[in-house]
Amino acid sequence: MSDDQRRSELSRFLRTRRLRLSPQIAGFQHANYSRRRTKGLRREEVAALAGISLPWYNSLEQGRDIKVSDQVLDGLARALRLSADERRHLFFLACPPHRPESNPNDRHPAASSSLLFVLDQMATVPAYISDDKMNVLAWNDLASVVFGPFETADPYGRNLIWRMFMMPTYRMLFIGWESLAISLLGNFRTLYTRHIEDQWYQIFIAKLKEGSPEFAEWWDGYEVRCTSQHPRVISHPRAGLLNLTTQLLRDEESRQQYLNVFIPDSLDGSAERLATLAKEAGISISG
Template sequence: MSADQRRAELSRFLRTRRLRLSPELAGLRNVDLSRRRTKGLRREEVAALAGISLPWYTQLEQGRDIQVSDQVLDSLARVLRLDADERKHLFFLAGSRRDDAMPADEREDVPASLRYMLDQFSALPAYICDEKMNVLAWNRLAEAVFGPFESTHPYGRNLVWRMFMMPSHRSMYLEWESLAKTMLGHFRPKYARHLENPWYKDFVAALSAGSPEFADWWDDYEVHCSYRHPYVMEHPEAGRLHLDPQIMQIDEQELYLTVFTPDLHDGSIQRLAMLNERDGSKVRS
């Protein structure tokens, strides 16, 4: 990501966080809300609460080329009530650390050893994704639970695309909105780290055009660096399944293994085992 791209993304992030915070939550008293034209805090209020000058904060939010200390970032994170994921994202956008991950088009395909590992999770759904959240390889039970991953559509294997754009897929989830927002918040930092890659902008544009929910929530700028939302679904063959994703980064090239474990007490184990009785558990890609 270039320095200009990083500053522009920082500008958008700071503005969304400022506008979502009410004066009451920020600790400001005796504020006349009737005279406000916009929601959230004003720039001068953020600057005063953080102990920095208004011109300096204005330049920061406008994406100007200025140096930011960790002390100032700590103050902004405190004032804007950022959670741990948002604070991490703020420091990333405000810093100059280069992302050394190898681009996807320079990587080899999923190694045979990882495909073999997937094959060993015969009783649990499992798949491997890249940094774009594209499913690269999966076991038979993952396909039985989540539907076919083979697709002629350029985004057909992408988890975010499937969640927002495939009616048969999204209709299975009993907590679809909460799950979709969490998944989108997990995708957002990945997008920010790869702004120089046109794939991300094309992907976001296609989703924004096709899904009103995505377009609205993308502007909210939610950030979730961790992704542990349970999958509660009404499977067309197995019935109610409650699955918890366990996500592990498996190498330095941004490959991620996700293994889904069933709830131990609500019958999900037995219903998942029913699906597992189908022949085969080979990895496909």
């Protein structure tokens, strides 16, 4: 990403985190709430908590071109009570690592051969390979039976965020849809930030904002998750309840593709119901 894009994103991130933290939670027990025009902390309060000057913090939140030390960032992370994922995101935005730029024209990359090999060995659990745009690149038969078909003429129909917010049938599968959607969106935010120069993300996000009020609201809320291994609890129309634990395996060569494996609960009957569903669909699950 360009320096201007990075500073703009850092500004947006700091502001959302400042506004979500109440003075009482931050330790300002005697703050005068009646005189506050907005929720959250004031800039001078964040600066005081972080042990930095107000002009220095103002420069950061206004997206100015300044360099910050790890000590300053640690102070901000503590002051804003950032989670581990949010702290990593802060450091990435303030001090991005040098890395080769991705090719923005590579819209449909081939699935990693190593991840495809592992995927081909999995018949007893639903699994698919996704990329850094959360597009599903390859999947096994059971994934199609559990999550619905991935073959579609819709250019975004294989994107996990698009399916979650824009496809009612997909959305209705999940018990606790809101929690799962927010978790996936938080992961998508970190992927977007690392490829913010790619216009695909800008166009995609604009379409989602136009089509989904929930997406528009939650995107502006700036949720951050470095990974999303949120469990999938599914009310399947044929199998009933499927309680699936999510496991991720990243391709270490490209580091931009992931094997998503969904393991059924062995104690609540999910494993047996999944096996029955596979059998009814004609999927062989023998070893």
